[in-house]
Amino acid sequence: MTVVLDPTSELTPAARQRTARPESLNGLTIGLLDISKPRGNVFLDRISQRLDSLGAEVIRYTKPTFSKPAPVDQRHEIATNCDAVIEALAD
Amino acid sequence: MNKTENNEPGTLTNEADNSKTENETGLLSLTTPEVPPLPEGLVAVVKRDCPTCVLVKPVLHDLHRRAGLTVISQDDPDFGEAADWVLHDHDLALSWHHSIETVPTLLRVSSQGIVTASTVGWSRPQWEQFTGVADLGEGLTEWSPGCGSLSVDPAHADTLAVRFGSAGLHSRRVELASLEDEWEAMWNRGWSDGLPVVPPTQARVLRMLEGTSRDPSEVIAVVPPSLVECSVEKIAVNAVMAGCTPEYLPVVIAAVQASCNDEFNMHGVLATTMSVGPVLVVNGPIAARIAMNSALNALGQGNRANSTIGRALQLVVRNVGGGRPGEVDRATLGSPAKVGFCFAENEADSPWGSLATSRGWREDQSTVTVFAGESPRIFVDQRSRNPESLIRHLAQALRVTGSPRMLLGIDAMLVLSPEHMARFVDAGWGRNDFMAALGEELLINSEEVLSGADGIAEGLPTAAAGRKVPKFRDEGLLVVQAGGDAGLFSAIITGWSNGPGGSDPVTHEITP
Numbered sequence: 001m002t003v004v005l006d007p008t009s010e011l012t013p014a015a016r017q018r019t020a021r022p023e024s025l026n027g028l029t030i031g032l033l034d035i036s037k038p039r040g041n042v043f044l045d046r047i048s049q050r051l052d053s054l055g056a057e058v059i060r061y062t063k064p065t066f067s068k069p070a071p072v073d074q075r076h077e078i079a080t081n082c083d084a085v086i087e088a089l090a091d
Numbered sequence: 092m093n094k095t096e097n098n099e100p101g102t103l104t105n106e107a108d109n110s111k112t113e114n115e116t117g118l119l120s121l122t123t124p125e126v127p128p129l130p131e132g133l134v135a136v137v138k139r140d141c142p143t144c145v146l147v148k149p150v151l152h153d154l155h156r157r158a159g160l161t162v163i164s165q166d167d168p169d170f171g172e173a174a175d176w177v178l179h180d181h182d183l184a185l186s187w188h189h190s191i192e193t194v195p196t197l198l199r200v201s202s203q204g205i206v207t208a209s210t211v212g213w214s215r216p217q218w219e220q221f222t223g224v225a226d227l228g229e230g231l232t233e234w235s236p237g238c239g240s241l242s243v244d245p246a247h248a249d250t251l252a253v254r255f256g257s258a259g260l261h262s263r264r265v266e267l268a269s270l271e272d273e274w275e276a277m278w279n280r281g282w283s284d285g286l287p288v289v290p291p292t293q294a295r296v297l298r299m300l301e302g303t304s305r306d307p308s309e310v311i312a313v314v315p316p317s318l319v320e321c322s323v324e325k326i327a328v329n330a331v332m333a334g335c336t337p338e339y340l341p342v343v344i345a346a347v348q349a350s351c352n353d354e355f356n357m358h359g360v361l362a363t364t365m366s367v368g369p370v371l372v373v374n375g376p377i378a379a380r381i382a383m384n385s386a387l388n389a390l391g392q393g394n395r396a397n398s399t400i401g402r403a404l405q406l407v408v409r410n411v412g413g414g415r416p417g418e419v420d421r422a423t424l425g426s427p428a429k430v431g432f433c434f435a436e437n438e439a440d441s442p443w444g445s446l447a448t449s450r451g452w453r454e455d456q457s458t459v460t461v462f463a464g465e466s467p468r469i470f471v472d473q474r475s476r477n478p479e480s481l482i483r484h485l486a487q488a489l490r491v492t493g494s495p496r497m498l499l500g501i502d503a504m505l506v507l508s509p510e511h512m513a514r515f516v517d518a519g520w521g522r523n524d525f526m527a528a529l530g531e532e533l534l535i536n537s538e539e540v541l542s543g544a545d546g547i548a549e550g551l552p553t554a555a556a557g558r559k560v561p562k563f564r565d566e567g568l569l570v571v572q573a574g575g576d577a578g579l580f581s582a583i584i585t586g587w588s589n590g591p592g593g594s595d596p597v598t599h600e601i602t603p
Contacts, residue, residue, distance in 0.1 A: 001269050005262035005291045007282050007328045007410040009319040 022084060026055035031082035035066040040088035047086060126188045129206065130178070133160040133222060134198040136186060139167035141194045141238035147213050150228045158224050165194065165241040186242035187251045193237040197221055212237035249294040257293040259307055260324055264293075277332075282410055284402070284430055288332035299327040302337030303344065304603045311344055312351035314412035315358035316419040321347065321411045326403070329410055333403035333431070338381045339396055341601050342459055343403045346371050346433075349461040349599035350404060351412075356594045360463045360587060361414040366422050367587040367594075368429035369408075370464035370504065371401050372571055374447035375457030377601055378435035385437040387575035390467050390506065390582060402431030428466040434573055440509055441572040443522035449570070450598050457601040462504050462569060463594040467582035472511070478518045481511065482525070485581070486532030490562055492585050496540045496550045498560050502567040502586035502596070508574035511581045522570070533562040564589060569596060 022028055030051050034040045048058045059081055063070050070078075078085050135151055137144035148171070154160035155176050164170040165186055168179040180186050189198075193211040197218065201207050210221050213235045219227050242251055267276045273290045277283055289295065300307055300323070307324035314321045323344065330343045350357045350369050360367055373383055384394035392398060408414040416425065438445045438454075447458045470488045475481035485505075493501040515525050537558045542550035551560070567589060574580070587594050 002267045002273055002290055002292065003264050004267060004273075004277070005260060005293060005296050005324075005328045006265050007262075007291060007325065007332055007406065009314075009317055009411050009413060010263050011317065011319070011413070 019084075024054075025051060027057075028083040029057045029059060029081060031078045031085035032058055032060050033070070033078065033085055033087045034060070034062040035070075035088060036063050037066045037089065044086075044088045047088075127184045128204040129185065129189060129198065129200045130161040131200050131202050131204070133158050134163060134200050135160060136163045136165065136180070136189075136191050136194055136196045136198070136240070137170060138165040138194045138238070138241055139170060140241075143213050143235045143237050144170075144195050146231060146235055147195060147228065150213075150218065150231070153227060154222060154224060158222055160222075182254075183242045183247065183251055184255065186240055187255050191240045192243050194240050195237055196240070249298070252297045253293045256297050260293060260296060261308060261322070262296075262324060262328055281415070282332065282406075284405060284409060286402075286430065288406070289334055291328040291331040295331045296324070296327050299331050299335070299337050299340055300324070302340035303327075305344070312347050314347070314351050314407060315414065316361060317413035319411050319413070321351070321407060325411050326407055329406040330399075330403040333406050334395065334399040335403050336381075336395070339400050339403070341603055342373060342377065342381070342396075342400050342457075343407075345459045345599045345601040346400065346404045346461060347407055349459055349597045350408075352597065354595045355461055355463070355597040357408060357412075357414075358419075360594055361408060361412075361420050363587060364421050364423045365587050366424045366426040366429070366465050367463045367585075368426065368432060368465075369401070369404055370428065370462045370584055371404065371433035372446055372460045372462070372504075372569075373400075373433065373435045373457070373601075374438065374445045374452070374460070375601070376455065377457035378438075383435035385435040385573045389434045389437070389573040389575075390432075397434050398431065400431070401433030404433075405429065405431050426466040428464065432464070432466075436571050437509065437573050441512065442516055443512075443525070443570075443572070446569060446571045447598060449522060452598060452600070458598050459601055460569070460596055460598040462502070462584070462596045463587040464504055464584040465586075467506065467584050470581045470583055471579070472581075473579040475514060478515045478520055478525075478528070481514045482528050483532055485511075486529060486562075488583060489529075489533060489568070490535065492562070492583060494549065496547070498535060498540065498551065498562055499564050499567075500588055500590075500593075502563065502569070502589045504569040504571060504584040504586065506571050506573050506582040506584065508578055508581050509572065509576055510579050512572055526568070526570070529568070530561065530563075534559040535562055 032044045032048060034044055044060070051058050061074060061078055133154060139145065151160060151162055162170055162177045163180050163185055164177060165180050165183060170177050189206060195213065197210045198206050199208040208221065210217050215228055215233050219225055241247060267273055274287050277288055277290065282288060303323060305323045307322060307327070309323045310320045311323060311326060312321050313319065326344055326347055327340060330340055335343060349355060360369060378385065381396045383396045414420055416422065436445050446460055448454055452458050470485065472481055472484050475484060489503060489505065492503045537551055537555045537560050538544065540550050541553055541556060542548060544550055589595060
């Protein structure tokens with residue numbers, strides 16, 4: 001861990017702020033990212049059903065391997081196509 | 092002593108004082124550990140690893156017996172003496188706080204714990220005089236030099252500085268996670284101009300602050316566009332990130348002072364759709380002291396001071412002031428100079444004095460002049476052999492500064508190379524002769540530049556017809572000498588709107 005000194009005016013929080021929580025999932029596009037751990041798909045299948053019933057559109061993604069971060073292109077694709085993403089860690 | 096007993100040198104935390112707290116945003120705040128008191132009377136600071144300290148052990152015994160000496164050992168907890176008059180400076184707090192540089196150091200400490208006198212190394216006559224005790228160290232050599240104190244050992248110095256000195260730093264501590272790449276993490280937080288920045292760790296910032304005698308909390312300027320008070324410490328943090336060494340810090344501080352005021356108008360320079368940024372010219376003795384480049388490639392890359400001082404100023408504007416491209420920075424095109432543009436004048440080879448002396452400063456003063464300018468445009472003249480030819484040609488090039496039809500409202504900086512300057516100097520011209528002749532050449536017949544003339548809409552109003560109009564206002568052309576010995580080139584740096592509605596050049600003294 002490196003501790004650095006904030007070079008800014010400190011008028012904004014140093015920790016990254018979360019995106020505002022959507023009020024409703026109706027009409028939103030939700031990405032479901034399977035990180036390729038066993039049975040993550042089982043969990044995401046069920047989540048997908050639940051999202052369907054709430055009126056959300058679901059796009060499924062799968063990471064090539066759980067041991068490495070998602071490739072830049074895939075992250076970009078998710079960010080471009082989805083309003084929110086749910087990642088399945090599972091095992 | 093006991094208060095910090097559990098701490099090893101280099102630990103950030105002080106459990107006994109509970110001085111490290113972590114709040115929910117993951118930020119650290121540290122408070123000052125107390126300065127440990129020294130025992131009253133005679134005190135010797137020693138380390139087992141120092142042959143002189145070991146040599147004088149019998150003397151220390153003798154002095155304890157005859158004069159109540161206390162020994163403080165930096166390494167070996169009891170210095171080979173399990174005695175209550177031998178204390179262990181286990182975290183080097185005593186040595187650090189009392190600025191011990193050499194062992195053995197003999198101190199005389201008042202009842203208030205204040206050091207009133209000290210002597211270093213072993214010297215029989217000095218120790219006898221210092222302690223008032225005669226016949227010390229029978230059979231020992233007369234004199235033996237000491238060793239470096241553990242508290243100034245390079246292996247410990249940075250850690251101790253952070254441990255004991257960082258409490259004076261007020262900037263928010265930001266933890267970068269161990270799996271985060273430091274550079275990516277800083278980029279993601281918006282702290283970089285696009286080039287890598289050096290992580291501003293506490294140790295680096297403390298080292299940077301060694302470059303100035305100012306208090307880290309001193310407010311230097313109010314930085315636009317967010318109009319934030321900027322301390323020496325914040326400038327030091329950004330100077331570390333820009334790649335400066337501590338010796339450059341006074342120049343960066345002066346550059347911030349020169350830029351953040353109504354006259355220079357850093358806010359306007361930042362916010363304008365024109366492509367200018369702060370161009371810095373360093374004059375005076377400091378330029379050589381910090382090895383700035385005023386010769387070959389002076390306006391280019393490759394010299395650390397030239398490359399990082401201007402960048403440090405721009406990082407202060409970006410990070411402290413919040414001036415970022417696409418936000419308040421509205422430059423239509425921008426320029427490479429906006430990353431940071433700083434160079435020194437070649438004063439040694441200029442018989443005309445310097446930019447700073449022409450603006451009323453003395454030769455022995457170090458100054459920085461800030462000018463709102465673009466990247467340099469090179470002017471080529473390889474045929475003129477007399478000043479008359481060169482000045483006419485130079486005037487033609489200067490006429491188009493901004494545009495051929497922009498008169499009086501824009502300033503320029505002319506960087507004369509040694510070979511171009513020599514054309515004038517060899518003919519006996521001084522700075523005033525040069526400026527006067529150039530002024531004559533830059534009187535422009537308004538008919539040529541009226542709006543509509545030659546079918547061009549841009550231009551002076553028709554009311555200006557029939558006049559001779561100067562290209563530049565008085566003092567609107569800044570002349571500097573720099574560049575390599577060979578090459579018949581000079582450089583013109585185009586400015587921005589001048590006067591109260593724009594920016595005026597500002598020169599500020601550089602002080603420690």
